[in-house]
Amino acid sequence: MVVKVSASTFFSKCVNLKDLTLHGIEMRDLEELTLCLPQLSNLSVTNSFCNVLNVVTPQLQNLTASFDSIHGLYCREGFSYLEKVHLSWFNTYFCVGKERHLSKIIGVLQKFHTAKFLILDASIIKALSSCVDQLLLEPCPFNNLKCLKMNTMLVTRSHVVVPVQLKNYFLDKSPTATFITDYPQVPQKRSSQQVYDDDDAGAKKMAKLDLQKQPAADTTIITQENELLDANLQMQDQVISKQEAMLEAKIQMQEQAITKQKAMFEAKMQMQDQVITKQKEMFEAKIQMLDNVIAEQKAKIQMQDNVIAEQKERIHMVEVAKLDHDKLISYVIKSKIAELKVQVESGNPDYEVIRSIGSEIKSIMELIPDSLRPVMDAQFCFEYVKWKSLFLTHIDVSQWSKIETELGIINGV
Structure with missing residues (x-):
């Protein structure tokens, strides 16, 4: 068994x-x-x-x-x-x-x-x-x-x-x-x-x-x-003692390597900071130069606008001096009717422009003798009614009413 x-x-x-x-x-x-x-x-x-x-x-x-x-x-x-x-x-x-x-x-x-x-x-x-x-x-x-x-x-x-x-x-x-x-x-x-x-x-x-x-x-x-x-x-x-000594030496070497790498990294960071600071200063100086150039260009444009305005004023004065009152009235009425025509033909009148037209007509009427003002007023109304009949359908009644209100010199139209 x-x-x-x-x-x-x-x-x-x-x-x-x-x-x-x-x-x-x-x-x-x-x-x-x-x-x-x-x-x-x-x-x-x-x-x-x-x-x-x-x-x-x-x-x-x-x-x-x-x-x-x-x-x-x-x-x-x-x-x-x-x-x-x-x-x-x-x-x-x-x-x-x-x-x-x-x-x-x-x-x-x-x-x-x-x-x-x-x-x-x-x-x-x-x-x-x-x-x-x-x-x-x-x-x-x-x-x-x-x-x-x-x-x-x-x-x-x-x-x-x-x-x-x-x-x-x-x-x-x-x-x-x-x-x-x-x-x-x-x-x-x-x-x-x-x-x-x-x-x-x-x-x-x-x-x-x-x-x-x-x-x-x-x-x-x-x-x-x-x-x-x-x-x-x-x-x-x-053997253990020798290995411990080798390990300590290796650790020390690694610590030295880490310290060296840290110093190199800090130096690199410092160099980068210096480069960034210099680039920032250059950029700010460039912006300042551009601002100065823009300011100079704006000043030149303003001077040009002033010169143009003076030239326009002189031309206007010369034209007014040369034309007699009749020609001045005829010229003003035709030019302003033409400007009104442009606004009506657009189908969307600019009432600021129309108001400006009315103001200019009033300014011109103040330059002519008082005896001629009714004549100019009547002549303008005639030309306006004639022109309005030709362009009546371009805009609606409310727009015509607004135009006449802005002109301010139309009576009984």
């Missing part, structure tokens, strides 16, 4: 758990083990087996695990929140020289591609060294490493040598990461004989010693990791 264990039945009462270690646990009969631990920050899974290990740990930062224990590790949200990953392989007999397991190793490494601190134990280094040529065909999964540490000491107290190709593979996308190892590197790939020199009995013995000496090794690893973290924190502080 298949048994399924979920967070509701396993670790369900450990909601505040922050550190969890699973070591030497066999769970082959379980289809799935779910760890739903919202406060968990440190998880260690070594020398254990589970078909599917489903973790729901949003606060997880540090993971210590062996490859043979986490091949079924699964997290729906991924492991992008992990800071440090420490990987080992307890079953060295199963791994060494087995190139067909390389894909499993790559698959596990890809799950932790966002880790910043990566620690690889000697057993994994030994396994990867045996198939480094095939490993180099795969892209490095780590993009943002800050520190790579390779522990080269096996449980037998012997060291594995780290090939340069293997180190370069892990640092390919993180060239600025710190690399730490406790044994010198070799410039070329190790021989197959060096990789496979541990026989089956030796592998089993290493696994046994590893289990017996795990506490001491863990203490050493923790001390080394703390030292590594302190060094990295110090480096980060230096």
Whole structure:
């Protein structure tokens, strides 16, 4: 019978758990083990087996695990929140020289591609060294490493040598990461004989010693990791200080640039104000000149009007002096009748003009002797009646009445 264990039945009462270690646990009969631990920050899974290990740990930062224990590790949200990953392989007999397991190793490494601190134990280094040529065909999964540490000491107290190709593979996308190892590197790939020199009995013995000496090794690893973290924190502080200094310098440069731009803008505005003021003064001066010209032209026109008026007066006086009274009367009557004719023919008489005609007739009558005034009056009435009969239909009765009223000298017409 298949048994399924979920967070509701396993670790369900450990909601505040922050550190969890699973070591030497066999769970082959379980289809799935779910760890739903919202406060968990440190998880260690070594020398254990589970078909599917489903973790729901949003606060997880540090993971210590062996490859043979986490091949079924699964997290729906991924492991992008992990800071440090420490990987080992307890079953060295199963791994060494087995190139067909390389894909499993790559698959596990890809799950932790966002880790910043990566620690690889000697057993994994030994396994990867045996198939480094095939490993180099795969892209490095780590993009943002800050520190790579390779522990080269096996449980037998012997060291594995780290090939340069293997180190370069892990640092390919993180060239600025710190690399730490406790044994010198070799410039070329190790021989197959060096990789496979541990026989089956030796592998089993290493696994046994590893289990017996795990506490001491863990203490050493923790001390080394703390030292590594302190060094990295110090480096980060230096980087932050440098970045802060660069930021302050950049801000200062920007402030200087802003001040300079402000000064340039104010100078430009001042220049524009000066140009506007000068243009305003020029415009006002031009207007004043135009006003003066107009005033001069008006004065000239007035003088011309005065001259014309004087000339007209002189002509009038000359004409009056030359004509005798009869001719003057005949001339005046004909001219005024002609002016009246123009007004009537228009169909819309200008009564101001007609009033002016009447005034002029009166003025002329005052210039002639009193004895001739009735004659002139009678002659004008005769000519007026004669002319009116010819143009009677050009205007209506009311207009004729208005004309006669404005003339003021017509009697009994």
